Every structure is written in structure tokens, then in C-alpha cells.
Amino acid sequence: MSDQELVNLLLDPAKRQNAFELLIKKYQQKIYWHIRKMVIDHDDADDVIQETFIKVWQGLNNFRGDAQLYTWIYRIATNESLNFLQKKRRQNHVPIENEDSTDLLNTLESSISHGYISGDEIQVKLQKALLQLPDKQRLVFNMKYYEDMKYEDIAEITGTSVGALKASYHLAVKKIEEFLNNES
Known part of the structure; x- marks a missing residue:
């Protein structure tokens, strides 16, 4: 329907x-x-x-x-x-x-150890990297990367301009890359 x-x-x-x-x-x-x-x-x-x-x-x-x-x-x-x-x-x-993500990281660790979240090592590292992002940046990354949404739809959902979303996504990717490189 x-x-x-x-x-x-x-x-x-x-x-x-x-x-x-x-x-x-x-x-x-x-x-x-x-x-x-x-x-x-x-x-x-x-x-x-x-x-x-x-x-x-x-x-x-x-x-x-x-x-x-x-x-x-x-x-x-x-x-x-x-x-x-x-x-x-x-x-x-x-x-x-402060954008402190300690509580969410603890929840992620607990979910992994109890088997509620599975995935290989890189997936777990990616999830940890995502939790280092500010909430709205993480939201934009999730919608673009995981849900493959168009920037126009994300703009409608978040009330943010397409240009700002592209910049936010780009910054999120850079921060994630930096986190993953430091974890290696």
C-alpha cells in the first residue's frame, strides 16, 4: 500500500x-x-x-x-x-x-557481551566510533550510510539544509576515519 x-x-x-x-x-x-x-x-x-x-x-x-x-x-x-x-x-x-558518550558506550559493551549485538571486530569499532560523534552528526551519518536516504529526505526530517547535511556527513566520516585509524 x-x-x-x-x-x-x-x-x-x-x-x-x-x-x-x-x-x-x-x-x-x-x-x-x-x-x-x-x-x-x-x-x-x-x-x-x-x-x-x-x-x-x-x-x-x-x-x-x-x-x-x-x-x-x-x-x-x-x-x-x-x-x-x-x-x-x-x-x-x-x-x-559535553556530548559525553560514556553511558552509550557502556550500553554498547554490555549489549555485545550479552550477545544482543553481534558483528565482527570492525563493526564493533565502527559502532564505537559512531558513539564519539555528536547526536545530530551521528543521526545524519546513520540515515545516509545505513538507511541510504537522500539528502533531501534527511533535510525534511531534520529541518536542516542539504548543504549543512553534506558538511555534517563529511565531518562525521572524517571523525570516524580518525577514530578507526587511532584504534588500529
Whole structure:
């Protein structure tokens, strides 16, 4: 089912509940992994995805259709992920401007040791390198590298210009390369 067909069903009050279930089926896994790459922990990702779909449901009446459905959902998921990370830092008394990734690194290490995350050595190093990036830079890298999104779609999701996104992605790649070279 196309997003436009789904939107038409969502706008019909008699079909909204069923259409929302179809929307969840269509996007749940993609959105879960988008969030999981940001928050690292499975339980945290489950909490954030639940909040995301609650916000999607609550915002259906305000969805104007000037954005694509999937970019609108990704934007909500992105904002929920960033808000979750800020809240977690405040709870752990980590200054937001510090961009400290120790907690996320510990979560990654725990996930690896418990077998929740698998991968060869280079994948683990890449994940550690990603956690050294500021949240928004990591977000841009994940969407471009892992999800192969177009810069225009990322711009719509993040509310950032294409030029700024390209610069952010380039800086992220440089930082990752530097981290990986220092790890060798």
C-alpha cells in the first residue's frame, strides 16, 4: 500500500484505526532500527518507538500532507530519540554540551557481551566510533550510510539544509576515519 493510500485511509475516521495498524506494520521495523542506532539499548528503543507512534496517532489530525508520510514519521522518531538522549544525560548529570558518550558506550559493551549485538571486530569499532560523534552528526551519518536516504529526505526530517547535511556527513566520516585509524 502506498503512503498516499495510507494517508487517505488515516483521514477517514471510520477507517483510521485499521489504517493506523497498517501504518505500524509498514514502518515499525524501520523506525525501530532508526531509533535503536541512536539510543543503542533495546528496551530504550522500545520505549522511544512507543512514544513515537503515540505522537504519530495524536498528530494525525495535524498531518497536512505537505511532507511525505515516512519523513513525517521519521521526524517524530528523530525528535523523540534526541529528546530521550537529552533526558537521559540530564538524569545522569552529564552536561548536554559535553556530548559525553560514556553511558552509550557502556550500553554498547554490555549489549555485545550479552550477545544482543553481534558483528565482527570492525563493526564493533565502527559502532564505537559512531558513539564519539555528536547526536545530530551521528543521526545524519546513520540515515545516509545505513538507511541510504537522500539528502533531501534527511533535510525534511531534520529541518536542516542539504548543504549543512553534506558538511555534517563529511565531518562525521572524517571523525570516524580518525577514530578507526587511532584504534588500529
